[in-house]
Amino acid sequence: MPTISPERIGIDVGRKLKLEDAVAWDASNGVGIIDIQLDTGVNAVTSFDAARSHAIRRSCDHHDIRLGLHTSSAVNVAEYAPLVADAVDAYLKAYIDAAVSLGVEWIVVHAGFHFSADISQRMRAALDRLNRLSDYADHRSVLLLLENLNKEPANAEVHYLAHTIEEWRWFYEKLSSPALQLSFTANHAHLVPEGVRGFLSTMPLDRVREVRLADCLRNGDEEHLNPGQGDFDFPGLFKALESAGYTGHYMNAFGSLDDMLTARRLFAGLAMD
Numbered sequence: 001m002p003t004i005s006p007e008r009i010g011i012d013v014g015r016k017l018k019l020e021d022a023v024a025w026d027a028s029n030g031v032g033i034i035d036i037q038l039d040t041g042v043n044a045v046t047s048f049d050a051a052r053s054h055a056i057r058r059s060c061d062h063h064d065i066r067l068g069l070h071t072s073s074a075v076n077v078a079e080y081a082p083l084v085a086d087a088v089d090a091y092l093k094a095y096i097d098a099a100v101s102l103g104v105e106w107i108v109v110h111a112g113f114h115f116s117a118d119i120s121q122r123m124r125a126a127l128d129r130l131n132r133l134s135d136y137a138d139h140r141s142v143l144l145l146l147e148n149l150n151k152e153p154a155n156a157e158v159h160y161l162a163h164t165i166e167e168w169r170w171f172y173e174k175l176s177s178p179a180l181q182l183s184f185t186a187n188h189a190h191l192v193p194e195g196v197r198g199f200l201s202t203m204p205l206d207r208v209r210e211v212r213l214a215d216c217l218r219n220g221d222e223e224h225l226n227p228g229q230g231d232f233d234f235p236g237l238f239k240a241l242e243s244a245g246y247t248g249h250y251m252n253a254f255g256s257l258d259d260m261l262t263a264r265r266l267f268a269g270l271a272m273d
Contacts, residue, residue, distance in 0.1 A: 004238055004250070006268040007032050011260045012070065012212070012253035018042045019056055027063035029261055035068045035108070035251050038098060045094045053101035060103060066249075068210070070108040071095055073149060077129055078112025078122035078161055085125070092133050099142045106143045106209060108183045109133070111162035111171050119161075126161060127174055134177035145183035145209055146172060148199070150222040151191050165194050165202055172207065185212040185253075190232055191220060200240055211241060213267070214254035224254040227263050235270045 010033025013022040019036055026034050038045040048056075060067050071092065079088045095107050109130070114122035130146070137144050148168045149160035162168040172182060182203065189199040195218070215230035216223045227234060250267070252260035 004242065004268055006030075006264055008248075009033070009250045009252060009264045009267055010035060010066070010068075011257065011264070012036075012251050013257070014070070014253075015040060015043065016257060020059070023056065023059045023063065023065055023067075025257065026065055027059075031261070031264070032064055033066045033068070033249050033251070035070050035253070037070050037072060038095065039072050045091075045098050048098055048101065050101065053098070057101070057103040067102060067104050068106045068108065068251075069095055069099055069102075069104050071110065073110050073113075073160065076112045077110055078114060078126035080121060080125040085129075089129065089132070092129075093136060096133070096137050096140055096142050100140050104142070106145050106181075106183075107137075108145045108147050108210070110147055110149055110160070111167070113158050113160045115157060116159065123161060123167075123170070127171060130171065130175055130180065131177070134175060134180040138177055138179035142179065143209070144180045146175065146180060147183040147212070148185055148188050150185070150188045153221065163188060164192055165199055169202065172204070182208045183210040183212060184208050185214075186237055187212070187214040187216045187224065187230075187232060188222075190216055190218055191222065193219065196233075196237060197240075200244070205241075205244055205246055208246065209248045210251055211237075211246070211248065212251045212253050213263075214252075226255045226259050227266060234267060238267070238270065 011031050012035040014037050022034055075091055079085045099107055112126045149163045151163045152159050162171055186196055189196045215225035215227050215232045217230045252263055
């Protein structure tokens with residue numbers, strides 16, 4: 001089986017640490033890739049002035065850490081209501097502006113969600129917004145990664161867009177900007193009937209820059225379990241991706257920081273079996 005270097009496996013810090021502390025933690029543990037959300041508290045995207053951003057950028061450069069941002073899936077990219085829609089644009093542009101000052105390599109974005117009765121209107125609103133956002137990101141030399149989101153229970157009122165092969169493809173085939181590439185969350189694919197194999201057989205691997213990892217149960221509900229707590233086939237995923245020529249990074253997104261650190265070594269070992 002092809003091997004995966006541990007250096008290609010990052011850790012999704014999420015909201016667990018202040019960004020400066022996340023950089024220090026990753027450096028002390030030999031992790032070179034961070035994914036973090038800038039939505040609350042000391043990490044709110046509006047809290048980064050030039051001096052703070054410069055210091056973080058220098059620290060990342062010093063420790064050779066690649067930094068990525070992850071927008072909140074609770075912010076509805078498919079929003080069309082007056083005033084609120086403008087706020088969503090401002091939120092996403094703020095992430096891009098912060099990415100420039102922090103030296104961020106990518107930002108994970110989403111297609112939003114719908115309420116069943118307004119799917120087509122929501123999809124069009126999301127597509128239009130992502131097109132505008134891609135133009136802005138391209139102008140600022142920032143890379144966006146559109147993530148395939150998770151399914152919700154069939155009787156839920158709210159459902160994420162781009163959680164099926166067809167919906168995700170509908171978006172990425174219409175988003176041709178070089179500033180818009182893909183983040184493949186493998187555990188989300190495990191929740192739908194097509195499964196990981198179905199996604200791998202159709203998605204354009206040359207546009208995939210990140211593969212996100214967590215365990216879960218086949219056709220089950222959204223969970224981010226530690227490896228071994230579900231039935232996800234991690235060796236099979238790694239073999240399929242690496243054999244097909246995938247060269248991007250992987251991102252652990254489950255449990256505690258220590259859980260993800262332990263799994264980082266586990267995944268590298270699995271890939272060498």
